[in-house]
Amino acid sequence: MAAQSGIYHETYPSDMQIRPTTMQRVRLLLLLVVAIGLPFVAGSGLLRIVNLVLIASVGAIGLNVLTGYTGQISLGQGAFLAIGAYACGLLMVYFQVPWVLAMIAAAFITAFIGGIFGLPSLRLKGLYLAVATLAAQQIVNWVIIRWDPIDGAIDGVATDALNIPANYLLGTGWAVDNRALYTVVLLALIAVVLIGALLLIRRFLKDQLLEYAALIGLAAALIVIVLGAALVTVYRDGIDLSAFMRTNWQLNSSESAFYVLGLLVLASVVVATNNLFRTHIGRAFIAIRDQDIAAEVMGVNLFRYKVLAFAVSSFIVGLAGALVALHSTAISFERFTIQVSIEYLAMIIIGGLASISGSIYGAAFIVILPEILRQIGSQIAGADPAAIREFNRILPFAQQGAFGVVIVLTLILEPEGIVKIWRNIKDYFRLWPFSY
Amino acid sequence: MNPDEILKFIRLTYSGFSDGALLALIALGLVLVYKSTDVINFAHGEFMLLGAYVGYQSLLTLQTIVTSEPLVVLIGVLIMVVVMVLIGLLVERLVLRPLIGEPVISVIMVTIGLSNIIQAVVGGIWGKTPQSLPVEVIPVSERFTISIEGARRPLLLQQESLVAVFIVLVLVLLLIVFFRRSKHGIAMRATADDQQAAMSMGISVKVIFALTWSLAAVTAAVAGLLIAELTIGVSGDIPGVGLRAFPVIILGGLDSILGAIVGGIAIGLIETYASGYIDPSLKNVVPYIVLLIVLMIRPYGLFGQKLIERV
Numbered sequence: 001m002a003a004q005s006g007i008y009h010e011t012y013p014s015d016m017q018i019r020p021t022t023m024q025r026v027r028l029l030l031l032l033v034v035a036i037g038l039p040f041v042a043g044s045g046l047l048r049i050v051n052l053v054l055i056a057s058v059g060a061i062g063l064n065v066l067t068g069y070t071g072q073i074s075l076g077q078g079a080f081l082a083i084g085a086y087a088c089g090l091l092m093v094y095f096q097v098p099w100v101l102a103m104i105a106a107a108f109i110t111a112f113i114g115g116i117f118g119l120p121s122l123r124l125k126g127l128y129l130a131v132a133t134l135a136a137q138q139i140v141n142w143v144i145i146r147w148d149p150i151d152g153a154i155d156g157v158a159t160d161a162l163n164i165p166a167n168y169l170l171g172t173g174w175a176v177d178n179r180a181l182y183t184v185v186l187l188a189l190i191a192v193v194l195i196g197a198l199l200l201i202r203r204f205l206k207d208q209l210l211e212y213a214a215l216i217g218l219a220a221a222l223i224v225i226v227l228g229a230a231l232v233t234v235y236r237d238g239i240d241l242s243a244f245m246r247t248n249w250q251l252n253s254s255e256s257a258f259y260v261l262g263l264l265v266l267a268s269v270v271v272a273t274n275n276l277f278r279t280h281i282g283r284a285f286i287a288i289r290d291q292d293i294a295a296e297v298m299g300v301n302l303f304r305y306k307v308l309a310f311a312v313s314s315f316i317v318g319l320a321g322a323l324v325a326l327h328s329t330a331i332s333f334e335r336f337t338i339q340v341s342i343e344y345l346a347m348i349i350i351g352g353l354a355s356i357s358g359s360i361y362g363a364a365f366i367v368i369l370p371e372i373l374r375q376i377g378s379q380i381a382g383a384d385p386a387a388i389r390e391f392n393r394i395l396p397f398a399q400q401g402a403f404g405v406v407i408v409l410t411l412i413l414e415p416e417g418i419v420k421i422w423r424n425i426k427d428y429f430r431l432w433p434f435s436y
Numbered sequence: 437m438n439p440d441e442i443l444k445f446i447r448l449t450y451s452g453f454s455d456g457a458l459l460a461l462i463a464l465g466l467v468l469v470y471k472s473t474d475v476i477n478f479a480h481g482e483f484m485l486l487g488a489y490v491g492y493q494s495l496l497t498l499q500t501i502v503t504s505e506p507l508v509v510l511i512g513v514l515i516m517v518v519v520m521v522l523i524g525l526l527v528e529r530l531v532l533r534p535l536i537g538e539p540v541i542s543v544i545m546v547t548i549g550l551s552n553i554i555q556a557v558v559g560g561i562w563g564k565t566p567q568s569l570p571v572e573v574i575p576v577s578e579r580f581t582i583s584i585e586g587a588r589r590p591l592l593l594q595q596e597s598l599v600a601v602f603i604v605l606v607l608v609l610l611l612i613v614f615f616r617r618s619k620h621g622i623a624m625r626a627t628a629d630d631q632q633a634a635m636s637m638g639i640s641v642k643v644i645f646a647l648t649w650s651l652a653a654v655t656a657a658v659a660g661l662l663i664a665e666l667t668i669g670v671s672g673d674i675p676g677v678g679l680r681a682f683p684v685i686i687l688g689g690l691d692s693i694l695g696a697i698v699g700g701i702a703i704g705l706i707e708t709y710a711s712g713y714i715d716p717s718l719k720n721v722v723p724y725i726v727l728l729i730v731l732m733i734r735p736y737g738l739f740g741q742k743l744i745e746r747v
Contacts, residue, residue: 142721415538
């Protein structure tokens with residue numbers, strides 16, 4: 001990596017920044033603009049794929065914390081996703097827990113169970129651990145299929161599927177039939193959010209904590225947009241606010257509603273993990289990956305930090321699982337099989353091990369790849385019915401084959417993944433036209 | 437214990453044993469590769485799949501040319517062996533060799549990628565519907581009959597599975613002799629023990645790696661063909677059977693041939709007892725529970741070599 005010259009840090013906060021150069025800040029700002037603007041320009045089909053990428057990114061970051069940063073190979077990702085999804089779903093269905101609380105509780109439950117499955121990691125390494133995590137996958141799948149309360153037998157028919165109730169991005173309890181009151185309340189809320197956000201952003205910028213400022217800015221912008229949309233519609237059409245929220249902001253039917261949630265979760269996870277590896281805990285994880293015995297000699301409590309790594313990783317994966325549940329109308333165990341675990345491993349390999357942005361690139365790549373193949377294939381097949389039949393037969397195999405080929409080629413040609421390619425591109429232009 | 441219970445026990449033991457022998461054969465292929473190349477081959481189940489389909493195709497084609505059935509089986513299996521040797525060589529040269537010296541996760545992932553490619557190719561060529569083999573590879577259809585006084589009905593056991601166990605046994609014995617007596621076998625053990633020392637003694641490690649992969653591919657193909665004959669036919673479910681061999685090798689120890697055999701039989705028996713006495717759906721889970729318990733007590737499996745790490 002070519003270092004940028006001409007950067008002089010005069011204070012510790014400035015030296016500790018995650019994004020010290022102007023170029024990085026500009027990219028962050030661009031990213032924010034694109035992220036906020038996307039739902040306004042994208043159709044619901046495209047937004048659906050974006051949402052899947054958001055969920056996969058959260059999951060891939062979780063796996064990367066464990067596999068990329070701590071060096072513990074896990075083939076049990078699907079199981080932890082399942083625990084997150086089912087915990088969230090069951091809490092909502094059987095205990096009527098609001099979705100926000102259910103999501104957070106699901107993450108904690110997954111962290112706890114992940115920590116338990118992390119216990120063998122103290123004595124197991126490498127391949128033995130990888131196969132032991134396969135055990136998590138098999139056992140969890142079996143529990144989901146067999147355990148009756150989980151069968152979601154709401155209508156008396158036992159199935160593996162668990163129906164997820166309708167959840168709304170914003171609460172629905174405001175059934176007061178008074179347009180003026182709505183307007184005042186919404187305006188007040190918008191003002192509070194804006195002022196609060198501006199104060200926080202100013203404070204963070206003063207301490208040069210750019211990422212926090214960006215996260216707050218993103219959250220404030222999204223909330224203001226949602227409230228603003230509500231304000232405009234309610235004021236213009238004079239309809240009941242709660243009816244508006246029901247029709248437009250249902251998480252598992254409106255892609256833009258889910259986009260707001262998914263983006264906020266992903267942004268928080270990105271900021272949290274980026275900072276995690278600047279703390280002593282994160283450094284301990286990396287030390288364990290590089291040489292566990294040496295780490296122990298340096299005073300890292302192996303048992304504690306390995307279990308902690310499993311718990312932190314599972315927490316994030318549990319969030320992703322809860323997102324899967326919130327995004328769907330029903331969940332079943334087929335969505336959390338070993339193939340899913342493999343897909344997530346492929347994401348972090350292709351994107352780049354031990355890289356947060358790599359996890360996102362990899363997730364996007366793996367989610368979009370089959371979609372692109374489908375588009376290309378349907379272009380080639382055209383309107384000829386025989387060709388379409390052949391295309392439908394070949395497509396799943398082509399998708400699977402492409403998945404395999406991409407993994408193998410990445411490992412042989414660029415083992416450090418997309419992140420390395422992107423870095424090479426940046427380096428090339430940083431030194432352009434006089435590269436060495 | 438009433439007579440029916442005794443017969444049930446005999447039936448479960450019999451099928452557990454023959455199941456276990458097949459698992460042992462699959463595990464043997466995995467151990468072979470791990471021992472000499474330090475790779476755990478997640479595409480082993482797909483080698484079985486490919487082997488079964490290659491065998492199926494050659495039997496199908498030969499059936500139209502040759503009339504004598506034993507000859508069809510013999511030539512068909514020979515063709516399968518040759519094809520699998522070539523595939524083993526190809527895989528080693530194109531996929532595994534560039535990754536020598538890379539971290540464990542890269543090697544795991546490359547075999548997983550390979551498994552997806554093989555599944556896609558097999559699915560693209562032969563489709564997804566299960567087929568039965570056109571010619572019986574083991575032409576035995578007699579059954580043992582065991583009856584005990586007081587039992588409701590006598591127990592029938594297929595002799596076919598016993599032949600399969602016998603084939604597995606012969607293969608294992610051949611492999612053991614190969615490792616103990618032949619020049620290449622000894623070279624393989626030397627490479628497994630210490631690659632650099634083997635190189636300095638004039639052993640070509642590349643040749644050994646190639647040999648290992650083709651050997652593993654052949655054992656996988658034989659296992660795939662036997663499974664197709666005995667249980668599920670030639671179908672896309674064969675890799676799932678391969679997945680069942682992972683608890684076996686962990687239980688027995690990744691680098692122990694004896695461990696693969698003992699572990700295979702043990703897991704086979706545990707699976708059938710659990711599904712026969714407790715709950716049929718336990719079949720896929722119990723091995724993993726046993727595995728977790730064993731790993732807590734003996735992290736390197738029952739017969740695995742303990743590695744002492746120094747910094």
